[in-house]
Amino acid sequence: xxxxxxxxxxxxxxxxxxxxxxxxxxxxxxxxxxxxxxxxxxxxxxxxxxxxxxxxxxxxxxxxxxxxxxxxxxxxxxxxxxxxxxxxxxxxxxxxxxxxxxxxxxxxxxxxxxxxxxxxxxxxxxxxxxxxxxxxxxxxxxxxxxxxxxxxxxxxxxxxxxxxxxxxxxxxxxxxxxxxxxxxxxxxxxxxxxxxxxxxxxxxxxxxxxxxxxxxxxxxxxxxxxxxxxxxxxxxxxxxxxxxxxxxxxxxxxxxxxxxxxxxxxxxxxxx
Amino acid sequence: xxxxxxxxxxxxxxxxxxxxxxxxxxxxxxxxxxxxxxxxxxxxxxxxxxxxxxxxxxxxxxxxxxxxxxxxxxxxxxxxxxxxxxxxxxxxxxxxxxxxxxxxxxxxxxxxxxxxxxxxxxxxxxxxxxxxxxxxxxxxxxxxxxxxxxxxxxxxxxxxxxxxxxxxxxxxxxxxxxxxxxxxxxxxxxxxxxxxxxxxxxxxxxxxxxxxxxxxxxxxxxxxxxxxxxxxxxxxxxxxxxxxxxxxxxxxxxxxxxxxxxxxxxxxxxxxxxxxxxxxxxxxxxxxxxxxxxxxxxxxxxxxxxxx
Numbered sequence: 001x002x003x004x005x006x007x008x009x010x011x012x013x014x015x016x017x018x019x020x021x022x023x024x025x026x027x028x029x030x031x032x033x034x035x036x037x038x039x040x041x042x043x044x045x046x047x048x049x050x051x052x053x054x055x056x057x058x059x060x061x062x063x064x065x066x067x068x069x070x071x072x073x074x075x076x077x078x079x080x081x082x083x084x085x086x087x088x089x090x091x092x093x094x095x096x097x098x099x100x101x102x103x104x105x106x107x108x109x110x111x112x113x114x115x116x117x118x119x120x121x122x123x124x125x126x127x128x129x130x131x132x133x134x135x136x137x138x139x140x141x142x143x144x145x146x147x148x149x150x151x152x153x154x155x156x157x158x159x160x161x162x163x164x165x166x167x168x169x170x171x172x173x174x175x176x177x178x179x180x181x182x183x184x185x186x187x188x189x190x191x192x193x194x195x196x197x198x199x200x201x202x203x204x205x206x207x208x209x210x211x212x213x214x215x216x217x218x219x220x221x222x223x224x225x226x227x228x229x230x231x232x233x234x235x236x237x238x239x240x241x242x243x244x245x246x247x248x249x250x251x252x253x254x255x256x257x258x259x260x261x262x263x264x265x266x267x268x269x270x271x272x
Numbered sequence: 273x274x275x276x277x278x279x280x281x282x283x284x285x286x287x288x289x290x291x292x293x294x295x296x297x298x299x300x301x302x303x304x305x306x307x308x309x310x311x312x313x314x315x316x317x318x319x320x321x322x323x324x325x326x327x328x329x330x331x332x333x334x335x336x337x338x339x340x341x342x343x344x345x346x347x348x349x350x351x352x353x354x355x356x357x358x359x360x361x362x363x364x365x366x367x368x369x370x371x372x373x374x375x376x377x378x379x380x381x382x383x384x385x386x387x388x389x390x391x392x393x394x395x396x397x398x399x400x401x402x403x404x405x406x407x408x409x410x411x412x413x414x415x416x417x418x419x420x421x422x423x424x425x426x427x428x429x430x431x432x433x434x435x436x437x438x439x440x441x442x443x444x445x446x447x448x449x450x451x452x453x454x455x456x457x458x459x460x461x462x463x464x465x466x467x468x469x470x471x472x473x474x475x476x477x478x479x480x481x482x483x484x485x486x487x488x489x490x491x492x493x494x495x496x497x498x499x500x501x502x503x504x505x506x507x508x509x510x511x512x513x514x515x516x517x518x519x520x521x522x523x524x525x526x527x528x529x530x531x532x533x534x535x536x537x538x539x540x541x542x543x544x545x546x547x548x549x550x551x552x553x554x555x556x557x558x559x560x561x562x563x564x565x566x567x568x569x570x571x572x573x574x575x576x577x578x579x580x
Contacts, residue, residue, distance in 0.1 A: 039453065039566045042415025043437065043446035044389065045307065094567075109422045159422040160414060227572070234568035 027221030062186020070194035080253025091243025108165035306392030330368020358429030365435035369403035485561030
């Protein structure tokens with residue numbers, strides 16, 4: 001009896017830790033990712049739009065798929081197996097992502113012909129500078145140097161990113177790097193709800209608790225990463241650490257099946 | 273630590289109060305917002321002010337737009353010491369266009385490219401701050417780093433860095449425009465004797481001195497020689513990073529300025545006094561500052577003086 005209770009207790013904590021750390025990891029990836037993408041796509045707020053949108057997409061897909069897989073497998077071990085490639089992916093982000101992001105950025109840059117509007121682009125020209133009396137300028141002269149060419153020199157086209165891709169390229173970059181790991185991590189919550197469910201009458205309480213634990217983990221992930229981790233550790237270190245933490249989650253999944261198996265479910269059912 | 277914190281609160285408090293006082297006094301000419309900024313243009317006491325999210329970006333004397341600007345913008349003309357007749361310069365961060373106005377007036381022969389993230393800022397600069405697009409001046413709407421990354425054909429004699437993001441608590445350097453990797457990219461796009469000028473908001477030994485120290489170290493990690501000028505009217509330190517390996521001596525500086533004066537007899541009056549503020553020694557705070565990289569640029573106070 002007491003062993004069964006001990007078993008149930010261990011199982012509950014393992015399930016809770018999985019859910020909490022899964023939520024934590026997703027937000028570490030989102031926040032570190034925003035910093036990571038900035039050198040490639042610029043300091044625009046489209047970076048944040050992309051990160052939020054892509055992570056939400058990953059969550060939606062992960063929830064939907066994770067719930068279905070949980071119904072099919074009903075064991076923690078397959079979830080642990082799926083977390084392994086996710087962990088490897090996260091671990092290697094510093095190695096492969098740079099080249100891919102560079103390629104995405106370059107791909108959507110196009111050569112734009114020179115078009116300088118001499119009239120100031122429809123704006124009323126500033127006559128003030130050209131027509132200032134010389135004495136106001138304290139001894140300076142507004143006259144152009146005599147050797148200045150009178151015609152503009154011929155020029156090559158500019159390479160620029162068109163407005164549409166200024167918005168979409170960061171989203172694509174963000175998806176390439178963060179969609180897959182966040183998708184797998186998002187499977188954890190519905191999967192755990194399935195594993196932890198013992199009585200249908202308590203599913204409301206249970207799923208509420210799982211949502212809350214996962215979200216509290218995410219909140220911790222946001223603030224700890226932004227306020228503490230990024231001040232002390234490099235992006236590379238943080239990606240590596242998140243990768244190893246994912247392997248830790250795999251370990252937890254295996255421990256769930258081996259140390260605290262679900263067989264205790266019936267006993268605790270009868271105990272209640 | 274608590275002291276710094278209080279000082280920051282004190283400073284922003286003063287700024288907010290002053291902003292409040294000015295907004296009561298001044299005449300607001302424009303209040304608009306873009307994807308990046310809340311932009312305010314107001315006229316007060318003969319000056320026209322540009323504010324982004326509450327932080328003052330530009331000050332311009334209305335009767336003569338060539339005056340009233342912040343002194344730090346005048347140091348963007350210092351690359352002329354190293355090359356009196358540059359072909360082409362790149363300015364990152366248009367703001368209210370103090371630098372563009374000065375170049376268009378004093379050095380109309382120099383081809384200037386401006387990179388500005390926010391199209392609305394350019395619109396306001398044209399409408400209210402006498403910034404013109406001419407065959408010699410084109411404004412590009414892009415992130416500064418992307419612009420350099422995509423530029424494969426043009427070489428610049430000088431790159432002038434004045435790109436900041438701002439909120440009501442002040443202005444911050446976008447970190448991806450202040451790392452070793454970024455300066456490496458900039459150095460590639462500079463000519464042999466090219467110069468990069470970086471406006472750093474901070475002081476030598478007090479407020480934000482850690483940023484001044486790490487900016488110096490980061491520039492020094494790419495450029496052989498870095499000089500700096502402290503503005504006398506605001507808390508700005510303008511750094512001049514030079515690609516040439518030959519360090520300045522008082523003799524070579526004198527010769528270079530003499531050569532510049534003969535090449536450009538009509539230098540603005542302030543030029544000499546600004547040159548005189550040059551410093552070559554590392555700022556004190558550089559001693560325990562680290563180099564900013566893409567991989568590690570702490571957001572909590574762009575490098576908190578930590579050696580790595």
